Amino acid sequence: MSGVWRLFGVWPMPQQITQSTDRYLLSPQSFSFSYSKDSAAQSGCSVLDSAFKRYYSLIFPDAADGARKTEFSINTLVAAGAAALKAQSVWGALRGRVYSLIYSLHCIYYFVNKTEIQDFPRFEFRGLLLDTSRHYLPLNAILKTLDAMAYSKFNVFHWHIVDDPSFPYQSYSYPDLSSKGAFHPMTHIYTQSDVKRVISHARMRGIRVIPEFDTPGHTQSWGKGQPNLLTPCYKGDVPSGTFGPVNPILDSTYQFMSGLFKEMKSVFPDSYVHLGGDEVNFACWKSNPNVRAFMTKMGFGHDYTKLESYYIENIVNISSALNKTPIVWQDVFDYRERIPKDTVLEIWKGVPADYRTELAKITHAGYRVLLSAPWYINHISYGQDWRNSYTVQPQNFSGTDQQKALVIGGEVCMWGEYVDATNLHPRLWPRACAAAERLWSNEEMTSNVDQAFPRLEKFRCSLIRRGIQAEPLFVGYCKDEYRGV
């Protein structure tokens, strides 16, 4: 690899890149994208057509005031040349953008060095979780996040759309869920049209949208709009007035879930669905005499993990019947529910020693796995904490090559306890970029965090130029920052 100095702004690092000092001048006036004659994709492919439009203005940020620019006869300086991009799919072509290689001098001339790139992602699943229940995130905050995700080659938006505090998803089958469970029934909701817009905005950027409807725990807000869904907790012999997890003993529960997931199938096209399954508190179930009677009837004894398994098994079956591949949090594996082998487990707990043990266990059992534990970037600390995210080694655990291959990727999680639209973007960017490179790039080529620093610093400046409110890594400045973002 030569000419690393020109790679400053390239993030994540491509698998192979060769650069020479030959450089070409690009002219905003004559530059264009076109489809190769033998390409399966041709003009009319909306994903690429609109990407070309976006990429053009990223390459030539000042081309809007092009009229003045033509006063300089820069066309006369243009080197004859063209660039070719081969990709196996539209999505590959989408991510095969090269605009980070292009640099400008004096904001008038645009150059690119002669470069050859062979690239592919190390992991197929490079996700980012937003939590829209603990705080509502306005639609624009989500769309902007999708923009920034695409710049870092994230390809999955994990939408933790509902949880205990609020239920902002406006269901057409069960409208009371949001009208009674959202922070505000009119302003703090995602309408069907909002959801469509998110899915379409994501798709145009090569990002799949996986919604999470987490049950049986984390469902307090569901209870407001869906009577008899949650388990009534008891104090002694009488209901206490509070409610616990979803009530797993009623047929009506599964009828409701079936209806809701049928709606989800029609709304969210992705083949994955996240079913949650984390942090179920058994105290309320234990307090309820009807639940206890059910336990006896089913032969579960006093083992409430069996009741949870029973519930999750039913929900997994509902989603499988709808041809959705379930993702669940690691808790579901830890309780050893009988779940289909195509289920993906997501690891969220513990320090490296813990999640490495879990990686080994889950892959040993033959399940595919996603790693999130080291990427809970809602946790902040003073200074450059992106370095911790960067040095994560997702396949560094005891296991065979087959086991390692079951690690399909990971997710950056931005839980919402302390985050809303006021601080989302600067907390996400460029901190999330560290995981983005870890999930995309060759581990050896990106093993040195100090070498990554100036490249990430430059990349952060290009995020700023593209309107993403990415916070600084350290003392310094970006050329375009002085106006504020």
Added chain:
Amino acid sequence: MSGVWRLFGVWPMPQQITQSTDRYLLSPQSFSFSYSKDSAAQSGCSVLDSAFKRYYSLIFPDAADGARKTEFSINTLVAAGAAALKAQSVWGALRGRVYSLIYSLHCIYYFVNKTEIQDFPRFEFRGLLLDTSRHYLPLNAILKTLDAMAYSKFNVFHWHIVDDPSFPYQSYSYPDLSSKGAFHPMTHIYTQSDVKRVISHARMRGIRVIPEFDTPGHTQSWGKGQPNLLTPCYKGDVPSGTFGPVNPILDSTYQFMSGLFKEMKSVFPDSYVHLGGDEVNFACWKSNPNVRAFMTKMGFGHDYTKLESYYIENIVNISSALNKTPIVWQDVFDYRERIPKDTVLEIWKGVPADYRTELAKITHAGYRVLLSAPWYINHISYGQDWRNSYTVQPQNFSGTDQQKALVIGGEVCMWGEYVDATNLHPRLWPRACAAAERLWSNEEMTSNVDQAFPRLEKFRCSLIRRGIQAEPLFVGYCKDEYRGV
């Protein structure tokens, strides 16, 4: 104190407040501010005239679309009434605003409960420091910060305007300082007109602007535009090419400083000036043979604190000659420079045990003191770290009442290593509000941090409504947040 439920949004807590359940309806159409006949201030007082205009739109945020509102004949409901505000000065009147008491129902009717307030600040000096050297802050970010400061009754903007990384202040006497020392000579600077705008914006909000030109350390950026100002460091017998603190042995240094401070006197009207004086590294001075010769000549031996004292003494004398009261960091006291008794010492080091010892020492020596050490809110951590700021007790140290009276206030410091316009506002607000209340309110009335929480949460929502990008304290929502800030 009764009716605390209505005080939710009032921050900082007034010294005395009595509320009854009698409530009055306010009409945007008939509401007006007017001067009392026997008031010294009358219409034409620009500070109050423009405050009235601002306060009106804070009281009636939806009054802009008033045309529609008049369809409701709410005038017929208006209780006959008036409110009186007595203040000893224009600045008192400015801060005696009551709009936080006013609340709306259905965004149509505005109410205020019958309320009597007696109020005054516990400390006269309630400052906030911004660092515009480690990152440049665009003018708007500073003006917005002043707005938010006024809402929390801060009254001093400590402008740490220059430091090692950059010199953004555009001096008319020494234009090379910014043209060579700023991150960018045209975009990353504060022109004279920018500075005037900051001072005027601050003044209209009852905020004084105290610039800090920190010397002799923290001056790397000065050296770029002012030859021979910094000490050449030596490696053995030859200059190493690097530079250390300001060179204290040259007459030219003091001529330059004299010229610069004369300019500052004409630019910054405040009677205080911050002279810095912190963290002077002696290694470079020690390496320089000319400095060593000067030490011998002056009889300083090998005690470089004496050289620092000598320098600071000269600078203090320059500022005193210009009728400015100097503020310096605690280091100056720690080295026991001979400094005038009206100098204010600012404590920035250490844990409570350390800064309490320092408070006792400095006040015992008869100097006035500012406390900043516990309010370095550039340091962030996960969760509600405002609670730590809130429980600070500035006068809790061993000393006489006379000593305690020498604590004139404190400052929240937002150093710029990791902060620029992308994340400044959410890191400042509402976290800085904790110190604002500690510096304004009665300590006993505000001793319970859990009781403060819901009031601060509500106040944070009013900051959001006023356009300040204040981050959330915890799970929940604000009425107006759904559009994004």
